[in-house]
Amino acid sequence: MATIEDVARSANVSIATVSRYINGRTLGMSPATKERLRITIATLGYVPNAAARSLKTGRSRLIGVLIANIAHMYWSTMLEGIEDGCRAMGYTMLISSAGNDLETQDRYLRTLLNQNVAGLLINPVFADESTIAQWAAISQPVIMLDRTYPALRKPLVAIDNGHGARLATQHLIDYGHTDIGLISWEINSLSNRKERLDGFLSTLQESGLSIEPDRIAFARESWDDGVRATREMFERANAPTAVFSANMELNLQVLSGLRLLGLRVPRDVSVVGFDAAPWDPLLEPPLTAVAGAPYRLGKLAALRLCRAIEQGTTVRPHDSRFRPVLITRESVGPPRPGPLSQKPART
Amino acid sequence: MATIEDVARSANVSIATVSRYINGRTLGMSPATKERLRITIATLGYVPNAAARSLKTGRSRLIGVLIANIAHMYWSTMLEGIEDGCRAMGYTMLISSAGNDLETQDRYLRTLLNQNVAGLLINPVFADESTIAQWAAISQPVIMLDRTYPALRKPLVAIDNGHGARLATQHLIDYGHTDIGLISWEINSLSNRKERLDGFLSTLQESGLSIEPDRIAFARESWDDGVRATREMFERANAPTAVFSANMELNLQVLSGLRLLGLRVPRDVSVVGFDAAPWDPLLEPPLTAVAGAPYRLGKLAALRLCRAIEQGTTVRPHDSRFRPVLITRESVGPPRPGPLSQKPART
DNA sequence: ATGAAAGCGCTAACAA
DNA sequence: TTGTTAGCGCTTTCAT
Numbered sequence: 270m271a272t273i274e275d276v277a278r279s280a281n282v283s284i285a286t287v288s289r290y291i292n293g294r295t296l297g298m299s300p301a302t303k304e305r306l307r308i309t310i311a312t313l314g315y316v317p318n319a320a321a322r323s324l325k326t327g328r329s330r331l332i333g334v335l336i337a338n339i340a341h342m343y344w345s346t347m348l349e350g351i352e353d354g355c356r357a358m359g360y361t362m363l364i365s366s367a368g369n370d371l372e373t374q375d376r377y378l379r380t381l382l383n384q385n386v387a388g389l390l391i392n393p394v395f396a397d398e399s400t401i402a403q404w405a406a407i408s409q410p411v412i413m414l415d416r417t418y419p420a421l422r423k424p425l426v427a428i429d430n431g432h433g434a435r436l437a438t439q440h441l442i443d444y445g446h447t448d449i450g451l452i453s454w455e456i457n458s459l460s461n462r463k464e465r466l467d468g469f470l471s472t473l474q475e476s477g478l479s480i481e482p483d484r485i486a487f488a489r490e491s492w493d494d495g496v497r498a499t500r501e502m503f504e505r506a507n508a509p510t511a512v513f514s515a516n517m518e519l520n521l522q523v524l525s526g527l528r529l530l531g532l533r534v535p536r537d538v539s540v541v542g543f544d545a546a547p548w549d550p551l552l553e554p555p556l557t558a559v560a561g562a563p564y565r566l567g568k569l570a571a572l573r574l575c576r577a578i579e580q581g582t583t584v585r586p587h588d589s590r591f592r593p594v595l596i597t598r599e600s601v602g603p604p605r606p607g608p609l610s611q612k613p614a615r616t
Numbered sequence: 617m618a619t620i621e622d623v624a625r626s627a628n629v630s631i632a633t634v635s636r637y638i639n640g641r642t643l644g645m646s647p648a649t650k651e652r653l654r655i656t657i658a659t660l661g662y663v664p665n666a667a668a669r670s671l672k673t674g675r676s677r678l679i680g681v682l683i684a685n686i687a688h689m690y691w692s693t694m695l696e697g698i699e700d701g702c703r704a705m706g707y708t709m710l711i712s713s714a715g716n717d718l719e720t721q722d723r724y725l726r727t728l729l730n731q732n733v734a735g736l737l738i739n740p741v742f743a744d745e746s747t748i749a750q751w752a753a754i755s756q757p758v759i760m761l762d763r764t765y766p767a768l769r770k771p772l773v774a775i776d777n778g779h780g781a782r783l784a785t786q787h788l789i790d791y792g793h794t795d796i797g798l799i800s801w802e803i804n805s806l807s808n809r810k811e812r813l814d815g816f817l818s819t820l821q822e823s824g825l826s827i828e829p830d831r832i833a834f835a836r837e838s839w840d841d842g843v844r845a846t847r848e849m850f851e852r853a854n855a856p857t858a859v860f861s862a863n864m865e866l867n868l869q870v871l872s873g874l875r876l877l878g879l880r881v882p883r884d885v886s887v888v889g890f891d892a893a894p895w896d897p898l899l900e901p902p903l904t905a906v907a908g909a910p911y912r913l914g915k916l917a918a919l920r921l922c923r924a925i926e927q928g929t930t931v932r933p934h935d936s937r938f939r940p941v942l943i944t945r946e947s948v949g950p951p952r953p954g955p956l957s958q959k960p961a962r963t
Numbered sequence: 964a965t966g967a968a969a970g971c972g973c974t975a976a977c978a979a
Numbered sequence: 980t981t982g983t984t985a986g987c988g989c990t991t992t993c994a995t
Binding site: 272273274284285288289292317318320321322323324325326 | 972973
């Protein structure tokens, strides 16, 4: 591996000149020198040693990405966006996925800090107050991804969850539904779930529709508890005629739960999902859903963070909210007159 | 941030002693010193600076993960495994996703090397010979993930694709199918796709079944080209009575394509997929599929790599192959007697 | 059982 | 316009 000294010797200049050159401080450098360096560096295949740089400057070109759980399509798509954003700015991302565990996320944060990351993108797990306080104290620029804690004064890049929930709910109302259910993952103080719930509730209210506790269900975060929740809701006498499913994983589970009950979508029940997935058009029936925009979210967050790093070291404190859009496919129809006739369930 | 010097001063020892302590070289260190250091380090919240370490030693505790395309469930699950493996060994992963582009992957490799990674996990994009030669020349330990090039002499961690394909095909044969199709992504010299195709072909041959070109289709890597391929295959007069779908994304597309044709699974057509996904039980019908084991694959690869790094710097050259297993659900049944009666297609 | 000191490759004063 | 030089925090001989 060639070092800065090799380059300097080869090009007959001092290492300071080389350093200036590779850092773009060529303000009054003779064209001859520049050209010579360009060639020498190319010939030697020289790449600056990131560790030495980081040691010297206390900064690195590393972006720490701390996410709650990587094993979701939503997140891998977001990471693609982050990756592209970082690359555009010449940064590399260090990803840590915490498996939804606070302690793990905490340890990872330390590791990342220890790697001298220049900035952090955090999709927080559910945390206690002392952890939140700790995050608030991070000196590097930080942007929260997708969700945050209201108490934490860090900028957030997310979609407008409230708006998305309104879009979904209103769509159902427009089709004539008055009995609308919600299936979500458990709510806690993490902003996004709460916002979706609130959007749902207030849209109902504004249309003068009643809110029945039986028609709001919370499932555990898994690949099957949403099926249970769906079945329970639709086995009741006061089952709704339409449901709003609050995230990508749940969308599949709701559809499956309905199918298990022998209910047809949209003939018997209408469904609108959140977080449009690439496979939505392939489902039975193709799913109408609010499109979150994970790729764009990730890219914007990365770009904002890198820009903040380049400039001072503070991210402008405003949040960035994307307006989601409703993608209409075939899972919504008018409410079915009369009571739900459940065919014998499949299981 | 506390440095080694702060610790040394606080504990009244030299920095050399501190260094020995944090690196576990406490062979003949007085218990008193050890205890004093333990406490001091804890009090100060000292964490060694990774950059300084890496600069000095030329090694780091970073594992570079170079993958072709992160935006797949299969890969995010694999990353979870890698993450856990790395963590268990005290390493941090640096992930780069190349968006299936060779040049991008190449640039990322350079960046990773530049970060002084201690080892590399590579899921290669389709590459030319000179790139392959370049990979072969990497001095750090490297393990190939999921697929590789036969010519490249690097150890591979993957599932036994041939065995998986046999399992799937044989399952269909056992049900009495004699006309079996395959839908795969385009084949190139990347090992895994070829292996699945070969497994399929040889199982057919061993049962004396004919191989018809019309029943083997290759789709472009996308979220919809598999739908087209499926429709084309099943619109033909010699459509098979069963299909083997060769990967996670294709599974959904094949099911969708069949549905669009008005064909019922498994009544009209049986389907067995590859790469069991968490949503398989939620599909219509719940999918019978060969379970790849991305999490275990990732974890094992990380473990093997870290172990190699700790010891010498060469990975033992053998490949690790997981035997996949067939998960039986509801998408396979006996072949339907008589010609396929296609109901009017949905679109 | 512990310490002193050199130096990893680089940046950023400061000098010239 | 370019060069000299002091460290960044750590590991590792070599002494003691």
